Amino acid sequence: MDALAAELRALAPSCxxxxxxxxxxxAGSGKTTFAGRLAAALGGAPVVHLDDLATHAEPFDWTERLRAQVLDPLAAGRSTEHQVYDWTLGHFAGTAAVPLAPVVLIEGVGAGRRAVRPRLARLIWMELAAEDARRRGEERDGPALADFWAGWARAESAHFAADPSRPYAATTVDGVTGRISAGTVGEPSTSP
Structure with missing residues (x-):
């Protein structure tokens, strides 16, 4: 993780x-966990969680909120904050700070979408089959959210069919082990 963090710090600014x-x-592939580990390796890099910008009614229509509340201010060299959606209350409640930092992470389904890619220095993909990720998410969230997961799976499938991220990822990470996949950018050196 330290090698990947150093590599990311050395990239040219992108936003x-x-x-x-x-x-x-x-969903369920380990994005949040991996982003947290990477943020720690980066010395506490800010992490924007796209679950905070998505809503029940608009699970993938958060691009404009991300642009206006996060990307544009960062591009202008300013710290910012964004609204946070409360999934229990069903509306935005509160904000999350995004300090200006050398590296800022955004994590969530669709983080590497077409509208965001021009501002990315790197796209990392968590490699785990959709059905395995869904099973993991359902186990994590319990049977009370089974209907949510069924609807989510349809929406996620449609999203990735129309706007895939995986082909544009320079780095892939095994969603089970959390290890950077062989043959991708950021792979740890195997030399002594």
């Missing part, structure tokens, strides 16, 4: 002075 790094993959 104003920031190296914007996306962690994308299917």
């Amino acid at each position: 104003g002075p920031v190296r914007l790094v996306a962690v994308d993959g299917h």
Whole structure:
């Protein structure tokens, strides 16, 4: 993880002075966990969770909120904050700060979408089959959210069919082990 963090810090800025790094993959593939580990390796890099910008009614229509509340201010060299959606209350409640930093992570399904890619320094994909990721998510969330997962799976499938991220990822990470996949950018050196 330290080698990947050093590599990301060395990239050219992609969004104003920031190296914007996306962690994308299917829901339940380990994006949040991996982004947290990477943020720690980066010395506490800010992480924008796309679940905070999505809503029940608009699970994938958060691009404009991300642009206006996060990307444009960072591109202008300013710290910012964004609204946070409360999934229990069903509306936006509160905000999350995004300090200006050398590297800022965005994580969530669709983080590497077409509208965001021009501002990315790196796209990381969590490699886990959709059905395995869904099973993991359902186990995590319990039977009370089974209907949500069924609807989510349809929406996610439609999203990736129309706007795939995986082909644009320079780095892939095994969603089970959390290890950077062989043959991708950021792979740890095997030399002594």
